[in-house]
Amino acid sequence: MGTWESWLAIAVALTLLLTLAFRVAATDLLALGCLAILVVAQAISGTTLLPTAEQAFAGYGNSGLVTVAFLFAVVTGLEFTGGTELATGWFLNRAKTLTGAQTRLFVPVAVMSGFLNNTPVVVALMPVVGDLAKRINTSTSRLLLPLSYAAILGGMCTLMGTSTNLLIADLNAEKIAAGATHRQLGFFDPAWVGVPATILGVIYMIIASRWLLPDRRGAISVSDDPRxxxxxxxxxxxxxxxxxxxxxxxxxxxxxxxxxxxxxxxxxxxxxxxxxxxxxxxxxxxxxALDSVVDLRKIRxxxxxxxxxxxxxxxxxxxxxxxxxxxxxxxxxxxxxxxxxxxxxxxxxxxxxxxxxxxxxxxxxxxxxxxxxxxxxxxxxxxxxxxxxxxxxxxxxxVKQAEIRRPEQAWYAIAIVLLMVLFAATTQKILCASLVAAIAMILFRCCTASEARRSIDWSILIVIGAAIGIGSAMGQSGAAAGIANVLLGVAGSDPILTLAAVYLATMLCTELITNNAAAMLMFPIAMGAAEGLGCAPEPMIIAVMIAASASFLTPFGYQTNMMVYGVGGYRVSDYVKFGLPLSIIVFVVSMTVIPLVWSF
Missing domain, CATH: 3.30.70.1450 (Regulator of K+ conductance, C-terminal domain)
Known part of the structure; x- marks a missing residue:
């Protein structure tokens, strides 16, 4: 990690985090500016340890980013038909308090995310959160970030809950096919850690959100309108x-x-x-007041x-x-x-x-x-x-409005989303599923093509694409591997300390270079650590699987975190303040359960 390229990559990543935390400028401008530093440095020096302009901006062709863009159109179809309200209103409308609303929202999300990819689950429920927040007189910032975290926690519980788990399972299968003697991972193997972590995590979020999450409202609330x-x-x-x-x-x-x-x-x-x-x-x-009259039109x-x-x-x-x-x-x-x-x-x-x-x-x-x-x-x-x-x-x-425009198409919108989630869950081709769903929303008149285009939040896509490019520089320069090796070196030959080091290194990489990139980077390091200790690799593999999904400290480690970042009006400091205790909870559960279930 001693090269100037690795130190530059670390400095740029930290600069992005700090400038976003202090709201120095618009988020998309900051992300592009930091990425530009790396691109210019590579162009001037010609080094191969930093991404070229083509490599740095390849993140804008990333399947995850394109998926998010298509999902904006899917959400628009749900909003304009009232499909989400039709599907969830019978359950969520009974909530009278913040605690009741969070319980009714987070528990089903965590359960569904174990069997469906968590990104479409969050997308489908985001339109409901605004109405739910108004109904119980609270801010959406009290619900959106915990919604993302609940989906992440639920996704840890099965191999298909998140693409990260599937990726690690595939890497493990390749190792076994190449002659490794350890067994394949079972569908519910991650649940040994995921289920208790999810239960404790949801309880923590329900209790702590009222103190650790901001209650950010507009300067003028509904009740301030004199008319x-x-x-x-x-x-x-x-x-x-x-x-x-x-x-x-x-x-x-x-x-x-x-x-x-x-x-x-x-x-x-x-x-x-x-x-x-x-x-x-x-x-x-x-x-x-006017806003309330407009919202009234959403009620079926x-x-x-x-x-x-x-x-x-x-x-x-x-x-x-x-x-x-x-x-x-x-x-x-x-x-x-x-x-x-x-x-x-x-x-x-x-x-x-x-x-x-x-x-x-x-x-x-x-x-x-x-x-x-x-x-x-x-x-x-x-x-x-x-x-x-x-x-x-x-x-x-x-009048700016978000009323239901095509209620007669609501069942079409619900059917499209269900088929999208089913196809994504069974084939793991989420990009294809979201593309077809976005087109279907337009064909079935759930939304128009112009409404779908206007629904795309380009600032979010710009930040995600730039974050992928910066993450690529962290991996290419050797900075991420250097950080991981330093942590493993501190652990020495103690298997428990090594397990903890593998977990912490993976979690740190996840926050810096996204979950799938962290899994790709840390899997061979974890396998090498197990071989060096002469112990079974399963504990290390599970640690990487859980830690690669445990992205609670920054908006960039996980897609759903980034999706709620702008909508909820969050700052990076909100992720750290609310996510750090949750990260500690998942870490403690992992360090307790993994050695008990999988022997070294």
Whole structure:
């Protein structure tokens, strides 16, 4: 490790970690800048111990990175159809507290990740986390990182839970085929360590997340919006909410939104008590802030009252939400929305009305328009251009929305994701599975091609690609192998200390050069250490398998960690603070269980 190339690679990796931790600049700019240092150094010196420009940027063709890009499109299809909510809402919507939400989220994720590749599992559940966080009035930062960690822990329990385990099992099989006498690894062999580590890890995350994870919220929360929109929705006949109480339907604790009254089909008005049963065609009058009104549209079983939106001459997937302020010159002033035939006049459906901080009563159709009223409309994109120059409205602006646009396609989206996960689990061809799933989402109109393109978070992909290039430099320069050999040298001839050194060296390499690269690097080192001690290689192999997946200290060691990095608003310091105790837990479990199950 004494070459200048290895020291430069280490310095660049540490620089990237520190600059990301202190938010010196944008994450993608920092990652590309650090990678550029290595590329320029190689170009000037001509050394073979650093990657060339072609080798350094080869990470952008990495199958894992391309898979993540396709999975963005898959997630978009789930979001715009409400597929994830349909599949998980019955279970997660019952959560009332942070602890309840984490238990209902982390335990199933850990179990599923043992039998399905953990990356698609995390991708499929990420859209749910935002809604779940709003429902229990907490930040997504309390859920996303533990979600990634739960998937990693669950993936440790079987050979197919993660690609790292499969890679090591293949390397081991090659050794046996070449004449080694030790046995093949069984499907559940990693479970001896993985199951207790997962149980203890999930318990730790549920207990510690409220203290060790940040509660990062926007500068303005839902409750800070002074406008009180009145919105009217109808219970879909025969839908999932009919026959359920307000409490069971998940409508009691809507963030920033409450039910003011219930108007029955027979004209009677019912109080919005928690145990009040909802009936077919009930009209719910709700009052709340804009963001909450938009989120309300994600709930299945609620439709626009009187079906006004469906009567628009625009397909549902082309409509958008628009805010418009009524001007003194509006031709419908003094008339109710129904009398003025608002939908026919403007080809737009009124979703909600706000009049300052006043609460409006009664149905939306009976509201008489006044100057300054803010209308939330469902309309075609052309409405923005037509009415932007109209005298009827002061201001017309598009509302950022994440509502369900194509609920009728939800089962298609769910089926596509299930087939993707099944294909990935049985063939381990995750890239192929994600590619076909992304195309299927577009073909089945779960999302459009433009929506899929816009869903890609390029900054995440840039950081992943640059991290792969820096990891390549760590391996090519000999820095990673040098660090591993130093740790093994400290262990001497004691098998327990050597086992600990193999584990720690693999874990360190995982954080620096990603899990699969660490497994490839450390497997021959671990086998060599076992041969040098004259002991069985199984304990060392299991140590490498567990440690290569135990990436809890940086965003770069594991794909799912990187995927939640930007969405959750995390910093590198959050990974260290929350992940270090978890790393210690998995290390202690490994050092306790491995010598008991596999003799040296």
């Amino acid at each position: 009180q929109y009145t919105v009217e929705v109808q219970v879909e006949p025969g839908g999932p909410l009919a026959g359920r109480t307000i409490e069971d339907a998940g409508l009691r604790h809507l963030p920033g939104l409450y039910i003011a009254e219930i108007q029955r089909e027979d004209g009677t008005i019912a109080a919005a008590k928690p145990q009040e049963y909802l009936k077919d065609n009930d009209v719910l009058i709700l009052v709340g 079983g609620l439709t626009t009252s009187d079906d006004q939106a469906r009567k628009l001459k625009v397909p549902a997937w082309q409509r958008t939400l628009v805010e418009a302020v009524v001007s003194p010159r509006c031709g419908l002033l003094g008339k109710t929305i129904r009398e003025g035939r608002f939908r026919s006049h403007y080809n737009a459906a009124v979703v909600a009305v706000a009049r300052g901080d006043k609460r409006l009563t009664g149905k939306l159709g009976d509201v008489r328009l006044e100057t300054g009223d803010v209308l939330l409309l469902e309309a075609s994109p052309s409405f923005l251009h037509r009415q932007g120059e109209s005298r009827d409205f002061f201001l017309v602006s598009k």
